[in-house]
Amino acid sequence: MSFKVAAAPHGHSQKKTNQVMAWVVFALIPGVLIQSYFFGWGVWFQILIAVSVAYLSESICVWARERSARQALRDNTALVTAVLLAISIPPLAPWWIIVIGTLFSIVVVKQVYGGMGQNIFNPAMAGYVLLLISFPVQMTHWLPAAPIAPYDLGLWQTLHTIIFEYTPAGYDVEQLRTTVDGISMATPLDGVKTALDQGQILAEAYQQPMMASLAGIGWQWLNLGFLLGGAILLQQHVIRWHIPVGFLAGLLIPSFLAHIFAPSVMPGPVFHALSGATMLGAFFIATDPVSAATSDRGRLLFGLLIGLLVWIIRTWGGYPDAVAFAVLLANLCVPIIDRYTRPTVYGHHVGAKHDTE
Amino acid sequence: MSEFKTLTKQGLWENNPALVQLLGLCPLLAVTASVTNALGLGLATLFVLIGSNITVSLVRQWVPQEIRIPVFVMVIATFVTIIQLLMNAYVYQLYQTLGIFIPLIVTNCAIIGRAEAYASKNKWNYAAIDGLMMGLGFAAVLVVLGGLREILGNGTLFDGAELLLGEWAKQLRIELFSLDYPLLLAILPPGAFIGMGFIIALKNRIDAKREELQASEKTVTRARVTAES
Numbered sequence: 001m002s003f004k005v006a007a008a009p010h011g012h013s014q015k016k017t018n019q020v021m022a023w024v025v026f027a028l029i030p031g032v033l034i035q036s037y038f039f040g041w042g043v044w045f046q047i048l049i050a051v052s053v054a055y056l057s058e059s060i061c062v063w064a065r066e067r068s069a070r071q072a073l074r075d076n077t078a079l080v081t082a083v084l085l086a087i088s089i090p091p092l093a094p095w096w097i098i099v100i101g102t103l104f105s106i107v108v109v110k111q112v113y114g115g116m117g118q119n120i121f122n123p124a125m126a127g128y129v130l131l132l133i134s135f136p137v138q139m140t141h142w143l144p145a146a147p148i149a150p151y152d153l154g155l156w157q158t159l160h161t162i163i164f165e166y167t168p169a170g171y172d173v174e175q176l177r178t179t180v181d182g183i184s185m186a187t188p189l190d191g192v193k194t195a196l197d198q199g200q201i202l203a204e205a206y207q208q209p210m211m212a213s214l215a216g217i218g219w220q221w222l223n224l225g226f227l228l229g230g231a232i233l234l235q236q237h238v239i240r241w242h243i244p245v246g247f248l249a250g251l252l253i254p255s256f257l258a259h260i261f262a263p264s265v266m267p268g269p270v271f272h273a274l275s276g277a278t279m280l281g282a283f284f285i286a287t288d289p290v291s292a293a294t295s296d297r298g299r300l301l302f303g304l305l306i307g308l309l310v311w312i313i314r315t316w317g318g319y320p321d322a323v324a325f326a327v328l329l330a331n332l333c334v335p336i337i338d339r340y341t342r343p344t345v346y347g348h349h350v351g352a353k354h355d356t357e
Numbered sequence: 358m359s360e361f362k363t364l365t366k367q368g369l370w371e372n373n374p375a376l377v378q379l380l381g382l383c384p385l386l387a388v389t390a391s392v393t394n395a396l397g398l399g400l401a402t403l404f405v406l407i408g409s410n411i412t413v414s415l416v417r418q419w420v421p422q423e424i425r426i427p428v429f430v431m432v433i434a435t436f437v438t439i440i441q442l443l444m445n446a447y448v449y450q451l452y453q454t455l456g457i458f459i460p461l462i463v464t465n466c467a468i469i470g471r472a473e474a475y476a477s478k479n480k481w482n483y484a485a486i487d488g489l490m491m492g493l494g495f496a497a498v499l500v501v502l503g504g505l506r507e508i509l510g511n512g513t514l515f516d517g518a519e520l521l522l523g524e525w526a527k528q529l530r531i532e533l534f535s536l537d538y539p540l541l542l543a544i545l546p547p548g549a550f551i552g553m554g555f556i557i558a559l560k561n562r563i564d565a566k567r568e569e570l571q572a573s574e575k576t577v578t579r580a581r582v583t584a585e586s
Contacts, residue, residue, distance in 0.1 A: 134541040138538070
């Protein structure tokens, strides 16, 4: 009998980095299809721009750092970063938004820290936060989902809007969001939060036109699409269950308890689970292997922390959604999580004092 | 004379309080949203640094070792009060913009650092030069960072310079480009940290390049000397 001796970490998947990353992109397809069904062609243009900018800037950085460009470009990590950022931003955001965001993600958050595997922050989310706090107007202008959208934009009209910031007919994005009676349609998270802030109760907040049976129109299917993609990733062993389960537990348990105690003002777990970027965050963003915690227990904690932060910021924070902020904050906690969740070395007692230094 | 040369080099580049010692970062990061603010605080710090360095150096014989830090702080606080009252009187709007960061110059570690490390051990004329050069080095970084952030976040340079320099300075204002949506991040605190990181990286890069050049010159000469090896 022979024992194969391998160095830690003991990964069981035989997939190479580029295959893992290709699977992530593949698993995004159901979600992206649903997004393009409900929110128009914009997402495809955003992905196209983001991927081109990502590959271009990555090549330039790698060339400037005198590294092998072929290797860096073939590992598909830039592709994943670009696609994640592109589907996170509003589909009709002007082209320079996604260009600035992708440049920041790739050049500053990834390459300046040392390239693939060295970044301490999730590049896509750092780029998203840069955009959100720099250009809050463009970054929160989501159109209402297709069934309730006042205008139906074709391929050319969408492209025109992304390039020139208004449709061929002269409507800008703000006007596109406005219904005939002059009310801007917010995203479900934003709408419910605003209604609650104005003193309405949850039942009234749910009466708004963008709400559907479970959560928001379009948004609930979008989240289910990303949940399906997440299931593919789990089945393929591209990710493990700890981070998504931690994330969802951290978000859903507090929202469930809060909903029990204050049913009129605290949205319940179903609304939280199927709104905003919950599923995308739980399965695709928080599971970034580079900037997450290392051990299984650590990853569970890391996921819990993100979920809890998402719930806290959604409930009391200034922004409607919080996945990006929560992920960045949890990234900062990774060293301390790793330190206290180090697995017991074989042969040592559980709970024994480690020689920490 | 070489002491003056060393002090100049140390203050402006090799031991720059902002880029190398990383002292006084709080005001550095907080007020550099525009060149005018940066220059205002830079000049105030420069004045306090020169004044406190000279005074500390002059009284160094009579200050007991055990209570030197409180004495230094008192000296620095005196000069900060002077500059605060002067700014209140002559550049009132800038005084209001800089706000709490003028009194906070007292707590700027760069100043007490120079008092402790240099002025309390050297003659007053050297201490004055040291204060001047360290202050200039600090102010230069402030202005560079302020310029960077103002260009990115506002598309201008020297916006509001008349608050500091008087009416004629209105002509200094340069409008590089006008954006409907400026990069707010550059003006917000994270922009200060990111910009500062890039400036430090640039300085280290220049130093590394210079070292590389010197090293390559050295190897050439050595190769000739030990040709047989």
